[in-house]
Amino acid sequence: HSKEMAIVVLTMSDDETHLIAAMRAGASAFVKKSAPLEDVVSSLRSALIQPKNFSAAGMGSALKKTEAADVLTPRELTVLHALSLPGTNSQLAKSLYISEATFKTHLAAIYRKLKVSNRLGAVMKAQGLNLF
Structure with a gap:
């Protein structure tokens, strides 16, 4: 993970484990290729402005699942x-x-x-x- 570089994962995957893996690996954003163009652009902008903040659609449900599985x-x-x-x-x-x-x-x-x-x-x- 870089404090100065934004890392955006662009994926075709709907697998929530990939989202969590990207977050843990230090990505700034996780975006599905099927997302509307404005969502992709918004994620890129957010990642450039605040590379340490992770953003992704569906993150809440993925985290709930991960937290339960982790316990x-x-x-x-x-x-x-x-x-x-x-x-x-x-x-x-x-x-x-x-x-x-x-x-x-x-x-x-x-x-x-x-x-x-x-x-x-x-x-x-x-x-x-x-x-x-």
């Missing part, structure tokens, strides 16, 4: 995905090669971190955040 461990994300599949806790635990007690420990952590109280709430919140 959950990789194993918790795996367990969370398993919750969307049919089966009992015991069956899902076996499919992940962990004990049911370990599965329930992960469930408790997921519920606490996502601020939900049950499987359905966890799955719906994950879907709302596009975690899977």
Whole structure:
């Protein structure tokens, strides 16, 4: 990241992970090629005026998703995905090669971190955040 140089990422991607990666890499702006010309020009101007300030359409939803994904461990994300599949806790635990007690420990952590109280709430919140 340069304090003096503006870096603008022009992309065809709709993938929010690319937006977050660009921000973390020090880009000044992230613009989709499909954006209206005035949005592209506006992003370029903003980047030139304030290269340290990151701007992008859809940044709010991307950050929410990233924040939620960052709080959950990789194993918790795996367990969370398993919750969307049919089966009992015991069956899902076996499919992940962990004990049911370990599965329930992960469930408790997921519920606490996502601020939900049950499987359905966890799955719906994950879907709302596009975690899977």
